[in-house]
Amino acid sequence: MDKQQKGGAEGGRNQGRHHAGGRGKGPRGGNRDNRDNRAGKPAESRPDNRPDRARLGALRLLEAVEAGATLDEAAVRIERLAPADRARARRLALETLRRVARLEPILDKHLARRPRPDVLMLLRLATVELLALDEAPHGVVNAAVVLSRSLGPKGVAAAGMVNAVLRKVAGDREAWEALAPQEMPDWLREPVVAAWGEEVARKIEAAHEAGAPLDLTAKPALVAPGEALPTGSFRQPSGTRVTTLPGFAEGDWWVQDAAAAIAAKVLAPKAGERIADLCAAPGGKTMQLAAAGAKVTALDISEARLERMEENLARCGLTAKIVAGDALAFAPDEGFDAILLDAPCSATGTIRRHPDLPLIRDGSGLDEITALQAAMIDHALGLLKPGGRLVYATCSLLPAEGEEQIAALLARNPRIRVEPPQVAGIEAGWITPEGGLRLRPDYWPETGGMDGFFIACLRNSADAT
Known part of the structure; x- marks a missing residue:
């Protein structure tokens, strides 16, 4: 599915004109x-x-x-x-x-x-x-x-x-x-407060107004210019001209928010593994998987975005099999060792980089989005080899697209287990009771925060190895 479709079912306009904000x-x-x-x-x-x-x-x-x-x-x-x-x-x-x-x-x-x-x-x-x-x-x-x-x-x-x-x-x-930071719209703020409280909501709003710095992911054994972050990404100030940084022309690194980069780290790709990246554009995670030596199939519904992905792969000297199509209709001849599913979602975790979102969304269509996510999880699990693993990720602050989605999966399929993430630099408080990983914009406030994400590594306990 095309990453532009994140929240595509939320086509309603926010007539109340809510806005994001913070200091x-x-x-x-x-x-x-x-x-x-x-x-x-x-x-x-x-x-x-x-x-x-x-x-x-x-x-x-x-x-x-x-x-x-x-x-x-x-x-x-x-x-x-x-x-x-x-x-x-x-x-x-x-x-x-x-x-x-x-x-x-x-x-x-x-x-x-x-x-x-x-x-x-x-x-x-x-x-x-x-x-x-x-x-x-x-x-x-x-x-x-x-x-x-x-x-x-x-x-x-x-x-x-x-x-x-x-x-x-x-x-x-x-x-x-x-003046206090600008509040999130009610359809987003209410579930955020219910999940983490009023103080956290205000901190998230402050992070939204502060905006986002520029994060880079480097190839293994290489470094990118900027401040090294605990999880392995590198950070530059907002507004940095990417093409002038050392290592750009050589393809040593690519632009990718630090939170987004964690999803591929949770998957822990190994050299030679067959891995599918579903909803792959714009390609940051595909490049992480390919740089680790995996044999990657990158699928997305948008051919135009896949073309840009191919350009980025070429700049970095990386390769992947590119497939244009609908993830729900994807039927490969052979199962995968691992799958990364960065599913379509509300994209509410990216407001600090997309402050227009609260003006043009009103929260409608969330039921349709969560139903699509559930269908995609079930379909992706069926594409794995016995013992394979699936990482489900959404750049969303809404528990309905993260914690609640995994709770519903475990209820309908008790054989699935969640494997707690083993990633350097993540903090114990970020791990949910079910074993997923909840990332929020108010984390790392001293260095510029991160996007909101939910990430969970899933495996079928009946055939796990």
Whole structure:
């Protein structure tokens, strides 16, 4: 199944417009406006008086998400920007999406009435720059005024208001710092609180707003640039240009969140084993398995994503048998020694990297997703050789897609047992009573957290060896 299908059954839109959030500052971003200011030349006195391209691109991305598109789907709106402007537009949009609802009390006290949607989004973007990204107030305010004037006659009419409001917002740092992290939407927050309590929910929300650093997985016996993490991944700051890092061109490593990398480590692939990676794209786990010397069959429903996987495999000098198809219809001639099933899910474990998710999902369709997961587990178990093992994984915070899914499996198939993970760097408190592994964004707070995941290694006790 295509990883883009994670949560595909949750097609409903979140009309309540819940947003992710928490504390944290993004990187200080240089821009043309600030360079003008440092030179003593106000941004709005530039001869062309044109809006900053990256900020305008960010505004287009935010408007698309507000209309129900994912940030990735909205990328077409900025594809004509220069690469540097495109990257900055996306970063500004991400930082704004992580804080949209947290902005409301700051803006509301300075607004006599609600402005039109595009002007409101502009105010949100500029407020994030001022209070979260710590940009120079003069440059941000002037750039916002220029951008407002580019929005047509009504934007021109609103420019004075934009100027006045943002000058007041610039003095609201103390009030901003006092605001609590943005809460998860109720359909996600309620099961999280039920499972781990209110304090953990607040810590997860703080991790969501802080965003995600860049994690790398290196080939065995090699190292990747960055901070070494306890589980063997390597960490770079968010915004790092991947292609400029040492070892990229040589294929020594690839980008993969540290939590996602743990799933393949739990499977513990051995050289020469026949292993299937079901729902394999974008391919990080496939490369882990192949780098360990396994004979890997990588299956995914998306041919386009499989093409990108093949490119990554080629860069790293790794090989796998690529199969395009539906995992539930997969019927190989021979059983596998092991299978890794990273099943379609709500993707709620990735909100710190995808803050648009709470805006475009409303939790509907969860029953259909969990039913699909159960069917995929049962089908995958039938593809194993006697004594084979299956690792089930979902990048979800919802117990229904993790702990409860395994409890249901054990109830309907008592011969299945869960083997506790044997992975360096994991902590005892991460292991569930059933023997699965629960990972959360609030873990490793000092070094930048991790994605939310549930991982369990399953084996049939009747034929285990």
